[in-house]
Amino acid sequence: MNEEKPFRSPPEELNALQAEINEVKAVLREISARLSRIERHAKRAFGVALVKKSLAQPRAERTRKPADAPTIKTEEALPLFDGLAEKWRTGAADKVDRELEEMAIADLKVVAHELGIASATKPTRRSLKDGIIRRVKESVMLSKNTNVTAPRSEKSPQVAPEGAAQQGAQADEPQRD
Amino acid sequence: MSKSPKTIATINFKGGVGKTTVTWCLGDVVSAFSNAKVLMFDLDAQMSLTQAIALNEDTGALEERFGAWYEKATSREKTIFHALDRFARPSSHFDFPIGFDFIYQIANDFHFVPSVEDLYWTELEVFDREGVKDFIRRLLGKITNSPKVPSYDYVLFDCPPSFTLLSYSVLSCCNLVLIPVNPDFFASKGTNLILNSLKMRIEPFPIPKIGVFMNKAKTWGSSPTKETAFYMREVAQVCAKAAKAQKIDATFFESWIPERVGVKRAITSGGVPGELVDPFKQLWAEVIKYIA
Numbered sequence: 002m003n004e005e006k007p008f009r010s011p012p013e014e015l016n017a018l019q020a021e022i023n024e025v026k027a028v029l030r031e032i033s034a035r036l037s038r039i040e041r042h043a044k045r046a047f048g049v050a051l052v053k054k055s056l057a058q059p060r061a062e063r064t065r066k067p068a069d070a071p072t073i074k075t076e077e078a079l080p081l082f083d084g085l086a087e088k089w090r091t092g093a094a095d096k097v098d099r100e101l102e103e104m105a106i107a108d109l110k111v112v113a114h115e116l117g118i119a120s121a122t123k124p125t126r127r128s129l130k131d132g133i134i135r136r137v138k139e140s141v142m143l144s145k146n147t148n149v150t151a152p153r154s155e156k157s158p159q160v161a162p163e164g165a166a167q168q169g170a171q172a173d174e175p176q177r178d
Numbered sequence: 179m180s181k182s183p184k185t186i187a188t189i190n191f192k193g194g195v196g197k198t199t200v201t202w203c204l205g206d207v208v209s210a211f212s213n214a215k216v217l218m219f220d221l222d223a224q225m226s227l228t229q230a231i232a233l234n235e236d237t238g239a240l241e242e243r244f245g246a247w248y249e250k251a252t253s254r255e256k257t258i259f260h261a262l263d264r265f266a267r268p269s270s271h272f273d274f275p276i277g278f279d280f281i282y283q284i285a286n287d288f289h290f291v292p293s294v295e296d297l298y299w300t301e302l303e304v305f306d307r308e309g310v311k312d313f314i315r316r317l318l319g320k321i322t323n324s325p326k327v328p329s330y331d332y333v334l335f336d337c338p339p340s341f342t343l344l345s346y347s348v349l350s351c352c353n354l355v356l357i358p359v360n361p362d363f364f365a366s367k368g369t370n371l372i373l374n375s376l377k378m379r380i381e382p383f384p385i386p387k388i389g390v391f392m393n394k395a396k397t398w399g400s401s402p403t404k405e406t407a408f409y410m411r412e413v414a415q416v417c418a419k420a421a422k423a424q425k426i427d428a429t430f431f432e433s434w435i436p437e438r439v440g441v442k443r444a445i446t447s448g449g450v451p452g453e454l455v456d457p458f459k460q461l462w463a464e465v466i467k468y469i470a
Contacts, residue, residue, distance in 0.1 A: 079411070117405025136408065139363050143412050144419060146374045 071107040078115035082133070086140040097137060101130045109133065182322055183217070183330040184469055185352040187386075189337040189345060191368045195358045196393040198226045199442050200435070201336040203450045204465075207458040209288035210449075214331040217281065217289045217321070219258070221345065222338040223297035230445040231284060231292075247282055248292060256280045259296040262344070265313045272316050276324035289327070300343055310343045311383075315351040341379070349376065350383040354469045358393035358435075359413055361406035366413050373420035373428055389468055390417055391431040391461060402434060410434065429468060433461040 008014040073081065085097045101109065109129040113120060118132035188201045201218060209216040220227040232244030240248060251257055256279045264274045274280075282290045300310075314335075321327060335352065337345040349355060355376070359366045369390055377385045392410050396403045402410065414430035421428040435457045444451050450458060 115404060117403055117408045119405075140412055143363070143366055143370060144416050146370060 069107050071111045072105060073108050073111055075111060075115055078112045082112060082116060082136070082140075085133070086137050089137045090141050090144075097134070101133060181329055183318070183333045184354075185318065185333045185335070185348075186354045186356050186465065186469075187335040187337050187345070187348045187352045188356045188358065189339075189349070189372070190357050190359065190365070191339055191341070191371060192365050193339040195360050195365045196435075196441075197339070197358060198222070198230065198336050199445070200356070200358050200393055201334050202227060202230065202445050203435075203441075203454065203458050204462060205288055205332075205334050206450050207455060208332060208462055209285060211455075211459065213287075215287045215289070215328050216332045216334065217291070217330040218334045218336070219291045219348075220293035220336050221258070221297070221342075221348065222293055222336055223295055224338070225293045225295060227336045227445075228292040230442055231290065233446060244282065251279055251282075251292075252294070254279055257294045257296075258291055259294045259300070261317055262300060262310070262313055265316065266309060272320070274317075274320065275326075276320045277326040281321075281327055289330070297342075297344065311347050311350050314344070314347040318351070346380070349386065350380045352386050354465065355386050355388045356465065357388065357390045359390060359409070360394045361392065361396055361402075361409045363409075366409050366416075369413050370416050370420065373417065373426070374424060377424050377426055385426050387469055388417075388426065388428040389431055389465060390428070391464075392434040394437040395434040397436050406434075431461060431464045431468075433457065433464050435461065 008017065085100065088094075088097050088100075104112075106126050106129065109126065110120075110124065113124070113129045113132050116133065116136045118129075118136065120128060120132065186204075188197045190197060198220075205216045205218045208214050218227075229240075232241045232248070233239075239245065261274050261280070265272050280291065282292060284290050318333065321330070321333075335348045337348060355372070357369055357372060359369055373388060376388070390413055392402070392406065392413070395406045395410075397406070410430070417428045417430040420426065435454065438451060438454060441451060441454065
């Protein structure tokens with residue numbers, strides 16, 4: 002149907018709508034026929050009881066088991082991560098490892114998601130744990146300071162280098178605001 | 179006496195974080211959308227900013243107007259390298275008159291001091307390292323007091339990804355050290371190093387304010403991705419800790435610049451990409467508020 006074309010009269014518009022409804026009905030009939038065919042094949046392959054049971058349950062319920070529901074909220078994930086990083090920083094890596102091992106996989110998923118860890122559609126406990134530990138290590142490394150030299154102030158008295166004060170007094174010296 | 183400009187040095191010891199692009203985009207946005215006059219220095223011997231501004235991509239040669247000016251500046255010994263050479267000579271007077279033979283006019287309110295490859299050798303050729311520390315301070319003084327060039331509101335420095343004599347000279351006199359980081363571990367790692375070591379390196383000069391922000395942020399819709407947000411949060415914490423431990427003024431700006439492929443090419447094609455104008459305006463607003 003060309004939607005751009007204006008109708009000359011109401012009966013003409015009604016006819017066009019009727020034709021469109023017939024088209025939709027034909028598509029629905031086709032879908033229904035295909036579903037019946039799939040159901041027939043499935044019954045033959047997996048048995049009547051199993052297929053009936055699975056069809057009786059809504060899709061969302063079928064795919065998510067109660068055990069999969071996370072026990073932590075998304076806003077709790079980052080504070081939990083901070084706690085893990087702090088423990089790692091103080092040398093309690095084994096505690097972090099144990100804590101992650103004891104967490105439900107759904108909770109690990111929440112933490113990993115909030116940390117932006119890319120994972121497969123069905124990540125394993127191992128991959129989630131490794132991803133979180135990687136972020137923990139990054140957090141520790143980012144805040145680690147490994148300067149090995151002493152500050153200049155500790156080596157010599159804090160005086161401006163010779164000439165700096167005189168140069169500062171010169172006419173072409175801009176002032177830092 | 180003319181008003182002293184606010185000076186901002188873009189630096190990160192990690193290469194490829196976007197120092198050059200950020201410096202140019204800020205200069206371009208500020209000069210185009212306000213009444214401010216901006217002077218920009220390329221202090222990197224790699225000359226990325228200089229080439230991006232004036233390279234004709236079709237021929238591979240410098241763009242005609244800039245090429246002619248640059249040749250003249252080089253032959254008259256009016257480059258940043260020659261200025262440093264004059265400054266380092268054992269003479270009490272820094273003889274280097276400032277004019278438009280030293281400063282190139284990109285646009286009416288946007289001027290530029292290009293780099294030269296000779297800067298690669300300054301570390302070897304300049305013996306008076308302590309003296310060089312004052313070079314940028316003195317040069318800015320000359321620019322500020324020169325009647326031949328306008329009174330600049332802001333001076334931006336594109337620093338090399340290392341602690342050279344020139345970057346040392348800039349950092350010991352600038353108002354703000356601007357550190358772009360990227361959403362990855364290695365580009366964020368350098369922040370802690372700068373924050374925790376800059377003070378001791380430039381003593382006894384006072385440490386400038388330090389502002390860190392996320393550049394090349396990966397986005398999902400109009401927000402940073404979770405991964406980008408993770409690094410923003412971590413670097414913000416590093417800033418807060420360093421500020422407390424070192425007793426320095428360091429902050430993590432809330433503004434972030436989204437990643438856009440080919441943004442460097444925008445320098446040669448004449449303007450900041452439309453979708454990046456607002457992010458840079460927001461970043462600038464935070465910068466100005468911070469150094470006010």
